[in-house]
Amino acid sequence: MAKNSDLGDITRALGWGLLMGGGVGFALGLLLAPEEGSQMRRRVKFHLEELAKQVGNLAENLKTSSEQEGAKSDAEAIVADAHKRAQEINSQMEEIMDSKSTPSSESE
Secondary structure, three states: OHHHHHHHHHHHHHHHHHHHHHHHHHHHHHHHOOOOHHHHHHHHHHHHHHHHHHHHHHHHHHHHOOOOOOHHHHHHHHHHHHHHHHHHHHHHHHHHHHHHHHHHHHOO
């Protein structure tokens, strides 16, 4: 029983680490390589979709594992949280893009 709990904790920590690391890397990439607004939004959308696929694959791998009985509920919680965070990141990126486009309009 303790072994399953420890494995679940490790898996959960790995999932959070991947999400947080991906989010930080993604944000830094956007800040260090500015692009035109429409290109930036396409890029953000692409990366968010890729993140959702990776989280979905992780959840699928956890779901098919016969060693963990609670993996399905853990995976669903991770996917739900990742989806929520992806939406938050998307909203933040749109706000950043709007604020980036505002100063260039004022300089004209």
